[in-house]
Amino acid sequence: MSEIKTQESQPTEGAYPHYVLFILVLVFILNFVDRNILSILAEDIKADLGATDAQMGFLYGTVFAVFYAVFGLPLARFADVWVRRSLISGGLLFWSAMTVFSGLARSFPVLALCRMGVGIGEASASPAAFSMLSDYYSPRHRATVLAIYSSGIYIGLGIGMFIGGWVLDTWATLYPTNPPLGLKGWHVAFMVVGLPGVLLAALVRSLREPIRGISEGLVADKKHPAPFRLLGTELASVIPPLNILSIIQNGASLRVNLLSAVVISVFAFILILLTGSTAQWVAMAFGVYVTFSWAQCLKVRDPATYHLMFRSKAFIFSTLAFPSISFVTFGISFWLAPLLMRVHGVSPTEVGLYIGLSSAAGGLLGAPLGGMLADWLKLRFVNGRLFLGFVAVAGIIPLVLIMVNTKDVGTAYWLNFFYYIFASMWVGVPPTTASDLVMPRMRAVATAYYILISTFVGLALGPYTIGLISDHFSAGGMDDANALRWGISCSLLIFIVTLTSLVIAVRHLPEDERTRLDRARALGEPV
Numbered sequence: 001m002s003e004i005k006t007q008e009s010q011p012t013e014g015a016y017p018h019y020v021l022f023i024l025v026l027v028f029i030l031n032f033v034d035r036n037i038l039s040i041l042a043e044d045i046k047a048d049l050g051a052t053d054a055q056m057g058f059l060y061g062t063v064f065a066v067f068y069a070v071f072g073l074p075l076a077r078f079a080d081v082w083v084r085r086s087l088i089s090g091g092l093l094f095w096s097a098m099t100v101f102s103g104l105a106r107s108f109p110v111l112a113l114c115r116m117g118v119g120i121g122e123a124s125a126s127p128a129a130f131s132m133l134s135d136y137y138s139p140r141h142r143a144t145v146l147a148i149y150s151s152g153i154y155i156g157l158g159i160g161m162f163i164g165g166w167v168l169d170t171w172a173t174l175y176p177t178n179p180p181l182g183l184k185g186w187h188v189a190f191m192v193v194g195l196p197g198v199l200l201a202a203l204v205r206s207l208r209e210p211i212r213g214i215s216e217g218l219v220a221d222k223k224h225p226a227p228f229r230l231l232g233t234e235l236a237s238v239i240p241p242l243n244i245l246s247i248i249q250n251g252a253s254l255r256v257n258l259l260s261a262v263v264i265s266v267f268a269f270i271l272i273l274l275t276g277s278t279a280q281w282v283a284m285a286f287g288v289y290v291t292f293s294w295a296q297c298l299k300v301r302d303p304a305t306y307h308l309m310f311r312s313k314a315f316i317f318s319t320l321a322f323p324s325i326s327f328v329t330f331g332i333s334f335w336l337a338p339l340l341m342r343v344h345g346v347s348p349t350e351v352g353l354y355i356g357l358s359s360a361a362g363g364l365l366g367a368p369l370g371g372m373l374a375d376w377l378k379l380r381f382v383n384g385r386l387f388l389g390f391v392a393v394a395g396i397i398p399l400v401l402i403m404v405n406t407k408d409v410g411t412a413y414w415l416n417f418f419y420y421i422f423a424s425m426w427v428g429v430p431p432t433t434a435s436d437l438v439m440p441r442m443r444a445v446a447t448a449y450y451i452l453i454s455t456f457v458g459l460a461l462g463p464y465t466i467g468l469i470s471d472h473f474s475a476g477g478m479d480d481a482n483a484l485r486w487g488i489s490c491s492l493l494i495f496i497v498t499l500t501s502l503v504i505a506v507r508h509l510p511e512d513e514r515t516r517l518d519r520a521r522a523l524g525e526p527v
Contacts, residue, residue, distance in 0.1 A: 017136035020207055021145060024129045025152045027092055027204060030197045031122050032156025033163070034099040035064065037193055038115075039334045040164035040352050041186040043341060048184055049108045053474075053484070057467030058280050060334050063112045065460035066287040068119035069452040073294050074234030076127035076448030080441055082227040084128040089205040091124025096197025103183070103190035127448040130431050134443055135210035140375065142435065143385055147371025147428030154363020154424055157333055158356035164189045165352020212440060237297040238290040252296040264289050280464055287456060298445075304523035305442045308516070309449060314509040315437045319450045321389055321501035322430040326458025327465075327494045328396065329423045333359070334463040335470075335488055336403075336416065342481035344409040354413040362420025370425025374432070382510045385433060388426040389502045393495050395422030400492060404485050430454070437512055439520055439527070466491050 038045075038060045046056055079087050098117030105111035130146060137145045164186075171185035236242040237250075247257050268285035272278050299306040309315050337351045370388055377384025396419065403415040434446040466487040473483035521527050 016208070017133075020136055021133060021148060023204060023207060024088070024133065025149055025155075026200060027088060027125055027129070028149060028152030029156040029159065030092065030096070030193075030200060031125055032153050033160040033193050034095060034118055034197070035122065035160075036157045036333060037160035037164045037189060039337050040161045040348055041168065041189055042334070042338050043348075044168060044184065044186045045111070048186070049111070051108060053467035053470045053480075053487075054275075054277055054280070054464060055108070055467075057334070057464035058277070058283075059108070059112060059115060060459075061330065061463040062280050062283050062460040064115045064119040065455040066119070066283045067116045068123045068459070069455040070238050070287050070290050071120045071235075072123035072127060072448045072451055072455075073291070073445070074231060074238055075124045076444040077234045078227065078231040079124075079128035079131055079444040081223075081230055083209055084132045084444075085204060085207040085209055087124050087128045089201045091121045092197050092204060093121075093201040094124075095119075095121025096194045096201070097121075099194030099197070100191050103187040103194070105187075126431075126451055127444040130435070130447045131212075131444040132210060134435055134440070135212055139436070140379070143374040143378065143428040143432040144368065144371040145428075146431050147367045147374070150427040150431075151364050151367035151424065153427065154367065154420060155360050157363070158358075158360025160193060161337060161352040161356035161359065163193055163352070165348035165350070165356075167192055169347060169349040233301075234294075237294045240286075240290065243290060243293040243297075246297050247293060250297045250300040252300050257293060257296060260292050261289055264292075275468060277464075277468070284456070284460060287460070291452060304520060304525050305438065305445055307523055308438045308442065308519060309446055311519075312437050312508070312512045314505050314512040315434060315446070317501040317505040317508070318386065318430055318433045319453050320457075321386075321498050321505055322426060323450075323454035323457040324494050324498040324501065325389065325392060325396075325423075325426065326454045327462040328400070328491050329462075330458040331462035331466040331491050332400065332419075332423075332488060335466050335484060339404060339481065339484050339488065340409060340412060342484060344412075346409055355416055358413050358417035359420050362417040363424040366421035366424035367427055369421075371428035373425070374429050382513060383506045385429045386502060386506050386509065388429050389498065392422050392426045393498055395419075397492055397495065401489060404488050433509070437516060439516075439525060462491065 038056075042056050042060070045051065045059075046053075051059070075087065075091070095118045098114050098121060102111060102114040102118070105114055129149060133145050133149060134142060167189040168185040171179065171183075171188050233246070237246040244254070244257070247254050264285050268281040271281045275281070295306070295310070337348075337355055340346055340351050340355070341348070374385040374388050377387060399415055399419040399422065403412050403419060406412050406415065430450050431447045434450045435443045438446045466484070469487035469490050470480070470484040473486050474480055478486070517527055
């Protein structure tokens with residue numbers, strides 16, 4: 001364990017931190033271009049591969065999310081001990097290549113495998129980026145900086161929608177029949193958005209690595225002696241059956257681990273019987289099980305990190321509250337374009353242009369303003385940042401209900417802009433809160449856990465559940481447009497979980513932040 005020296009906070013000065021932030025925003029933009037382009041391509045992929053709404057939700061969400069979340073844990077632990085710029089660069093190169101390979105898929109299983117690869121590659125980026133930016137900027141500006149970084153979500157979503165729609169219509173116009181090499185428009189779209197990441201990876205590798213912990217005056221002055229051995233150990237803890245060996249070697253309870261596997265399998269089997277979605281719940285069961293195994297090993301290998309995270313009710317409930325908002329926002333980011341094409345009969349190019357622009361503009365406005373408001377509120381009372389969650393829910397509910405039910409597509413485009421202001425204003429809050437509740441050397445792991453829960457609850461369940469509800473109403477005789485409209489509307493019920501979790505987090509955050517250093521010392525941290 002690295003010795004921590006307490007000294008005066010000295011964040012890096014000058015323009016260079018802003019340059020790093022700019023480059024990392026570009027990385028996050030490509031992250032979401034490659035991820036979200038599937039939305040505008042969904043109707044063409046469905047027709048070409050014969051998929052259902054639930055299967056498309058599985059492809060966009062679950063198959064990507066499980067591997068993104070599970071591999072995010074060991075890669076985040078690796079980011080806490082290795083060169084973060086190199087990890088981000090390598091991950092960017094890998095996921096960009098897998099996006100290009102998605103353009104060669106000719107079947108649903110092959111496309112699913114490519115999306116798994118995209119998920120694994122993208123898992124390298126955000127925990128390492130959050131950690132780097134937290135060292136480049138003072139804690140008092142952290143929510144603003146992480147919100148600016150997170151605005152890449154909305155720029156990427158907008159660019160992906162626009163490029164995807166434009167490529168689909170342009171390719172169909174150029175090659176209405178017999179396209180070159182049998183490539184459909186959606187094949188070409190994947191290739192177009194994947195290639196820029198290969199070039200950006202070299203630029204990311206040239207960034208300067210900041211001193212870990214310098215922004216808080218808690219500098220770790222020793223490097224980890226064997227970072228790649230640690231990565232191997234962390235990967236073993238999340239890859240069955242190697243995780244069993246990891247459980248035994250670390251002295252964790254094998255009986256508890258196997259019992260958890262049985263309980264998770266039983267729940268998955270029941271959900272398969274209820275929904276008929278075998279792949280969805282097998283993938284989710286795999287993700288939940290390996291996360292449990294990882295936590296078991298973490299408790300033994302690094303009890304300080306484990307207890308600062310999982311013995312903090314503020315940490316637990318804030319990392320549940322905001323992912324439950326993601327359940328709705330991820331679901332809408334995927335299904336809104338198909339809904340508008342079904343209801344209003346508009347072309348992919350039109351939907352991609354106007355939904356893309358309104359999403360990007362709303363996110364670009366909402367995320368930084370939300371981050372600045374969160375930091376301003378934090379200076380006035382300790383729970384200030386968390387109140388952004390209540391504001392977001394209050395704005396999202398009426399805007400979504402009006403947007404999906406309006407009879408005028410132009411109104412839907414405008415409402416989407418205002419919706420994304422509320423849907424993005426909170427994104428800097430949860431990673432900032434997670435970082436504030438742990439020590440600097442634990443930041444990447446803490447934010448990776450938040451990303452894991454957000455990915456499971458938001459990405460793996462949101463699009464799939466909306467698609468499943470849509471399929472249910474369609475099977476009952478409802479037309480596909482109204483079925484999808486009801487699927488989106490029903491997803492808003494999860495805000496009951498959001499509001500309950502926020503109330504609990506607000507109650508416990510002041511004490512958990514106040515006692516952070518004392519609890520760390522009691523756990524053996526050399527503060």
